[in-house]
Amino acid sequence: MGYVxxxxxxxxxxxxESSPDFVVEVASLFFDDAExxxxxxxxxxxxxxxxxxxxxxxxxxxxxxxxxxxALRVKNxxxxxxxxxxxxxxxxxxxxxxxxxHEYTMLKSKLQTLFRMEQQILAxxxxxxxx
Amino acid sequence: MTTTNGVASLRLISDEIDxxxxxxxxxEEVHVLAVDDSFVDRKVIERLxxxxxxxxxxxxxxxxxxxxxxxxxxxxVNGFDGxxxxxxxxxxxxxxxTGYELLKKIKDSSALREIPVVIxxxxxxxxxxxxxxxxxxxxxxxxxxxxxxxxxxxxxxTRDVNLGNEGRGINKRKARESCDLSSSPPSVxxxxxxxxxxxxxxxxxxILSSSAPCSPPSTLDSPTSRLKMTISD
Numbered sequence: 001m002g003y004v005x006x007x008x009x010x011x012x013x014x015x016x017e018s019s020p021d022f023v024v025e026v027a028s029l030f031f032d033d034a035e036x037x038x039x040x041x042x043x044x045x046x047x048x049x050x051x052x053x054x055x056x057x058x059x060x061x062x063x064x065x066x067x068x069x070x071a072l073r074v075k076n077x078x079x080x081x082x083x084x085x086x087x088x089x090x091x092x093x094x095x096x097x098x099x100x101x102h103e104y105t106m107l108k109s110k111l112q113t114l115f116r117m118e119q120q121i122l123a124x125x126x127x128x129x130x131x
Numbered sequence: 132m133t134t135t136n137g138v139a140s141l142r143l144i145s146d147e148i149d150x151x152x153x154x155x156x157x158x159e160e161v162h163v164l165a166v167d168d169s170f171v172d173r174k175v176i177e178r179l180x181x182x183x184x185x186x187x188x189x190x191x192x193x194x195x196x197x198x199x200x201x202x203x204x205x206x207x208v209n210g211f212d213g214x215x216x217x218x219x220x221x222x223x224x225x226x227x228x229t230g231y232e233l234l235k236k237i238k239d240s241s242a243l244r245e246i247p248v249v250i251x252x253x254x255x256x257x258x259x260x261x262x263x264x265x266x267x268x269x270x271x272x273x274x275x276x277x278x279x280x281x282x283x284x285x286x287x288x289t290r291d292v293n294l295g296n297e298g299r300g301i302n303k304r305k306a307r308e309s310c311d312l313s314s315s316p317p318s319v320x321x322x323x324x325x326x327x328x329x330x331x332x333x334x335x336x337x338i339l340s341s342s343a344p345c346s347p348p349s350t351l352d353s354p355t356s357r358l359k360m361t362i363s364d
Contacts, residue, residue, distance in 0.1 A: 007275045007277075010275070010277050010278065011175070013278055014175070014178045014179060014182055014278070016182070019178060019181075019182075022178055025174065026171060026174050026175060026178075029170045029171045029174055030171050032170070033169070033170055033171055060224065060253075061169065063253065064169055064171075064172065064224075064253045064274065065169055065170075065171040065172065067253055067274060067275050068169070068171050068172050068175050068274065068275045068276075069171060069175075070275075
């Protein structure tokens, strides 16, 4: 499964001369947001008495922002994660936390590589196709 | 930040509202107040609106939205003429005040109730959509919001703004059409921007999260269809 879905290319449509770094900026916001949320989820799941509503709220937010940026795999893990929160299944949640953290790390690494490459192409005088 | 063509696009407002630099005489451009607690979504919606030639004010909560609109909890509207808002687009799930609660407060205010409110949600829940539409929302967009969603909203809104306020207030309520109550996932009724749009103008694929649009009966004729079409007379 791809790391990003169509929404990612939708974001590229919003990038132009007046906002040339739009995709990178949104991705950065997403990285910050995701990291905070994943940490919050981890902390909440570590509590002796887990507040599943709280965990679910963080997962819901991560699901939202990953959907907005087109982070398909992260979003899909969030969907499963929410079911485990509903079921108050701590082990299931812990597994999802690991998975979401893994998917997020992979995505971040791939996007950063992509952005770096795009910068290199642009610096060399080339152009990057939008789609 | 203000662009040279007069569009005032405001930075994300998280701690303070400082966007009072709108030109009161600029009535051609649509001014949208966007409300979303997510940084990522605010950035995206702000960009979607700016690129669609709207002025944007983005705030992170219903409370700040009401402050911006001049409607604080404790006081009535204090007459900010220069901050005329043509559309409010708000996320549904927000801490503190949900988008639905914000919708109700706006519709309960005699000063603000004419402002169309569009609700966005990542969750495609029929009961939620129905409730919002029945309580006065113009439209309901399932996230992620796409350029085509914003264009569609802007099209019918621009026509409204051009016509002045006569077109508003006429039966904003709409019941869902019967095809939407079928087992297929909910879709949102929206009017096309012009009567001569191509077939299926009313079911933007971006609104239907997982199924193909049901083929719309002519919403132009339906008494329950969204109001904007009657403005064309």
